[in-house]
Amino acid sequence: MVKNAFYAQSGGVTAVINASACGVIQTARKHRDKIGTVYAGKNGIIGALTEELIDTDEESAEDIASLKNTPSGAFGSCRFKLKSLEHNKKEYERLIEVFKAHNIGYFFYNGGGDSADTCYKVSQLSEKMGYPVQAVHVPKTVDNDLPITDNCPGFGSVAKYIAISALEASFDVRSMAKTSTKIFVLEVMGRHAGWIAAAGGLINNDDYDIPVVILFPEIEFNKDKFLEKVDKKVKEYGYCTIVVSEGAHWPDGKFLAEQGTKDAFGHAQLGGAAPVVANIIKDSLGHKFHWAVADYLQRASRHIASKSDVEQAYALGEAAVEMLLAGENSIMPTIERISDFPYKWKIGKADLADVANVEKFMPRDFISDDGFDISAKCRTYLTPLIDGESYPNYKNGLPIFVTLKNKLVVKKLTNFDV
Amino acid sequence: MVKNAFYAQSGGVTAVINASACGVIQTARKHRDKIGTVYAGKNGIIGALTEELIDTDEESAEDIASLKNTPSGAFGSCRFKLKSLEHNKKEYERLIEVFKAHNIGYFFYNGGGDSADTCYKVSQLSEKMGYPVQAVHVPKTVDNDLPITDNCPGFGSVAKYIAISALEASFDVRSMAKTSTKIFVLEVMGRHAGWIAAAGGLINNDDYDIPVVILFPEIEFNKDKFLEKVDKKVKEYGYCTIVVSEGAHWPDGKFLAEQGTKDAFGHAQLGGAAPVVANIIKDSLGHKFHWAVADYLQRASRHIASKSDVEQAYALGEAAVEMLLAGENSIMPTIERISDFPYKWKIGKADLADVANVEKFMPRDFISDDGFDISAKCRTYLTPLIDGESYPNYKNGLPIFVTLKNKLVVKKLTNFDV
Numbered sequence: 001m002v003k004n005a006f007y008a009q010s011g012g013v014t015a016v017i018n019a020s021a022c023g024v025i026q027t028a029r030k031h032r033d034k035i036g037t038v039y040a041g042k043n044g045i046i047g048a049l050t051e052e053l054i055d056t057d058e059e060s061a062e063d064i065a066s067l068k069n070t071p072s073g074a075f076g077s078c079r080f081k082l083k084s085l086e087h088n089k090k091e092y093e094r095l096i097e098v099f100k101a102h103n104i105g106y107f108f109y110n111g112g113g114d115s116a117d118t119c120y121k122v123s124q125l126s127e128k129m130g131y132p133v134q135a136v137h138v139p140k141t142v143d144n145d146l147p148i149t150d151n152c153p154g155f156g157s158v159a160k161y162i163a164i165s166a167l168e169a170s171f172d173v174r175s176m177a178k179t180s181t182k183i184f185v186l187e188v189m190g191r192h193a194g195w196i197a198a199a200g201g202l203i204n205n206d207d208y209d210i211p212v213v214i215l216f217p218e219i220e221f222n223k224d225k226f227l228e229k230v231d232k233k234v235k236e237y238g239y240c241t242i243v244v245s246e247g248a249h250w251p252d253g254k255f256l257a258e259q260g261t262k263d264a265f266g267h268a269q270l271g272g273a274a275p276v277v278a279n280i281i282k283d284s285l286g287h288k289f290h291w292a293v294a295d296y297l298q299r300a301s302r303h304i305a306s307k308s309d310v311e312q313a314y315a316l317g318e319a320a321v322e323m324l325l326a327g328e329n330s331i332m333p334t335i336e337r338i339s340d341f342p343y344k345w346k347i348g349k350a351d352l353a354d355v356a357n358v359e360k361f362m363p364r365d366f367i368s369d370d371g372f373d374i375s376a377k378c379r380t381y382l383t384p385l386i387d388g389e390s391y392p393n394y395k396n397g398l399p400i401f402v403t404l405k406n407k408l409v410v411k412k413l414t415n416f417d418v
Numbered sequence: 419m420v421k422n423a424f425y426a427q428s429g430g431v432t433a434v435i436n437a438s439a440c441g442v443i444q445t446a447r448k449h450r451d452k453i454g455t456v457y458a459g460k461n462g463i464i465g466a467l468t469e470e471l472i473d474t475d476e477e478s479a480e481d482i483a484s485l486k487n488t489p490s491g492a493f494g495s496c497r498f499k500l501k502s503l504e505h506n507k508k509e510y511e512r513l514i515e516v517f518k519a520h521n522i523g524y525f526f527y528n529g530g531g532d533s534a535d536t537c538y539k540v541s542q543l544s545e546k547m548g549y550p551v552q553a554v555h556v557p558k559t560v561d562n563d564l565p566i567t568d569n570c571p572g573f574g575s576v577a578k579y580i581a582i583s584a585l586e587a588s589f590d591v592r593s594m595a596k597t598s599t600k601i602f603v604l605e606v607m608g609r610h611a612g613w614i615a616a617a618g619g620l621i622n623n624d625d626y627d628i629p630v631v632i633l634f635p636e637i638e639f640n641k642d643k644f645l646e647k648v649d650k651k652v653k654e655y656g657y658c659t660i661v662v663s664e665g666a667h668w669p670d671g672k673f674l675a676e677q678g679t680k681d682a683f684g685h686a687q688l689g690g691a692a693p694v695v696a697n698i699i700k701d702s703l704g705h706k707f708h709w710a711v712a713d714y715l716q717r718a719s720r721h722i723a724s725k726s727d728v729e730q731a732y733a734l735g736e737a738a739v740e741m742l743l744a745g746e747n748s749i750m751p752t753i754e755r756i757s758d759f760p761y762k763w764k765i766g767k768a769d770l771a772d773v774a775n776v777e778k779f780m781p782r783d784f785i786s787d788d789g790f791d792i793s794a795k796c797r798t799y800l801t802p803l804i805d806g807e808s809y810p811n812y813k814n815g816l817p818i819f820v821t822l823k824n825k826l827v828v829k830k831l832t833n834f835d836v
Binding site: 070077177180274275304306396397 | 589821
């Protein structure tokens with residue numbers, strides 16, 4: 001029997017989450033005998049609850065193909081976590097109501113740890129509430145903190161962006177250091193895990209010798225040791241680049257970004273960690289500094305996405321559909337690394353029960369002994385993930401990104417407030 | 419008679435200033451019968467005063483060619499303005515002493531407005547101090563504020579970076595706006611002129627309809643009108659992107675960035691304009707925001723340099739040598755626009771007397787009537803400048819940039835303190 005599928009994007013979007021959507025939709029379209037229409041949730045899972053279902057059959061093959069080159073979430077995303085069945089049965093009953101009304105038997109959820117948990121709960125609907133549904137989670141998170149999989153789609157492209165940005169800015173500072181800026185501080189995402197900050201360490205390799213000091217959320221900030229390290233680098237190289245994670249914090253757990261900063265209205269936490277770190281250096285060592293906060297630019301940077309990241313994002317979307325058609329439920333396709341150089345990988349799979357709510361931090365041996373750099377092991381892990389470029393096409397100097405029609409299916413049910 | 423040449427990079431470096439160096443050195447090498455060696459100043463003009471002359475003949479043809487793809491200043495740059503001949507004759511006498519000692523009769527200075535002034539002064543040495551030297555200025559500045567030339571090398575690439583970054587981040591925010599971030603603020607360079615901020619307006623064109631509000635340094639900040647504008651955009655589109663120039667200021671001239679921000683140590687001006695603008699919106703309209711400060715990332719972003727910018731930077735270096743060989747002195751090669759679409763241009767030339775110390779601001783008719791957007795005229799001017807991509811080669815996921823040997827010529831003179 002032909003059933004329809006529901007697909008939704010969840011949490012912070014990335015440069016390649018649409019490539020996964022492309023993989024899901026293109027693959028589903030090849031199996032019209034089993035999968036009718038892929039309905040995408042408008043603004044994520046909220047679209048399922050509010051019955052705002054986007055009919056992806058309204059989108060041309062060309063536009064769906066363009067998703068592979070378009071950053072952000074083409075259908076809209078949201079930060080919304082379903083409570084447990086015990087705590088909010090109403091939402092699950094509503095999901096089933098919407099699924100029934102639109103003959104949806106397949107559920108694809110594209111997100112990080114929280115979403116894996118939601119997807120897991122949906123996969124249990126059959127057993128717990130008697131509604132037949134197969135649920136497959138498609139991994140996505142720039143934070144790279146999902147367990148089991150070699151890495152998470154979205155991360156490789158952020159890592160590439162951060163490594164290139166840090167390299168380019170370091171060249172800049174090196175040019176100016178004699179009479180001007182000696183310190184450059186780049187703030188990067190990653191409140192709990194230092195994977196993104198670690199990418200800054202990639203600009204030290206066989207080709208480049210750049211003085212970089214990294215501040216990880218995994219390592220308590222030690223001001224004296226940090227200043228000693230920076231001072232040494234500046235004395236040796238004439239300049240120093242610092243990559244600081246937004247999650248870098250003092251021993252008492254307080255984020256560096258919360259350094260008591262107040263604006264004229266008395267607001268706390270106006271700035272980020274970068275200006276705080278820059279000023280700490282200025283105070284003690286007196287060097288002129290510049291700082292940047294990449295913020296969304298890093299996770300949206302499709303223009304310099306990692307080729308392996310784009311390919312994996314697509315392959316995981318494709319595999320999700322194939323696994324579902326093979327009868328799987330409550331699983332997440334994963335990346336399994338076969339070799340580092342050349343980077344070879346294949347698709348594996350994980351039980352959602354093992355994925356949901358498990359956070360993967362940087363292993364301690366991925367960080368140098370002094371806590372300010374990555375280890376050789378980490379470099380070996382990261383390098384393949386930023387390899388290759390996957391350029392979008394351009395028109396008038398700008399990348400060609402697609403904006404879908406996003407036509408909604410006619411509602412059949414009464415309203416539901418989320 | 420064969421004379422040597424001196425070349426120096428000046429002021430803030432860019433993604434393409436090395437492409438100009440490449441043009442100068444490759445062209446000079448074609449004329450060994452007239453130009454002996456190109457000596458590059460280590461850290462700019464300071465290298466001439468301290469007799470720290472880099473022998474570019476020590477660099478391979480391959481490495482010199484790679485300069486075209488390498489951001490930053492390969493020989494080092496500095497912020498140093500020669501005083502007038504009347505106020506510091508000593509420095510000019512030293513310049514002549516160094517030039518004589520190394521048989522330097524040609525002077526190429528690669529920089530912005532201040533450097534044009536220095537170059538102009540050097541070009542007068544022959545007349546005023548009897549030392550025969552020809553001086554040609556090679557334009558460079560991300561600020562795009564040099565007069566006469568259609569645009570300045572370095573600017574097109576920054577404009578492209580800002581337009582792409584704003585586009586990508588806007589797609590991101592659009593995805594999240596339903597339940598999360600509705601406001602994205604991007605702070606860009608340009609303390610006096612709004613050319614770089616104007617690039618943010620390019621993401622509204624025939625292909626994209628993105629709600630953007632721009633804060634130019636040329637327009638006094640009007641908080642009420644600004645909030646009204648943002649509110650309207652959010653009501654219409656669900657989100658809004660703000661591009662704010664670091665030079666945006668209140669009617670009394672105070673920069674937005676100086677909003678009384680103080681850190682725990684009582685430092686003023688810890689953050690930039692972006693967090694201030696974001697908080698102004700949050701206070702009045704209550705929207706969740708994100709902000710980014712691109713800083714050096716924008717001017718160093720060789721990975722997404724504009725093709726026409728790279729080509730023009732090279733062509734201007736090449737033309738500088740050819741004009742000098744044709745007997746010119748005290749001039750700057752310029753870009754003359756022939757047509758907008760397709761973008762056609764040729765090399766022209768300007769007298770340095772007309773360039774030095776003249777700043778080109780955004781014409782008022784390049785800014786929309788309400789002061790928050792660019793005009794159609796500005797769009798026509800800017801679009802060709804970001805056209806085309808000029809990708810560097812990559813290895814291990816990172817661009818291949820060259821680091822030169824930078825071997826110094828043996829000194830012949832006594833030390834000189836700068």
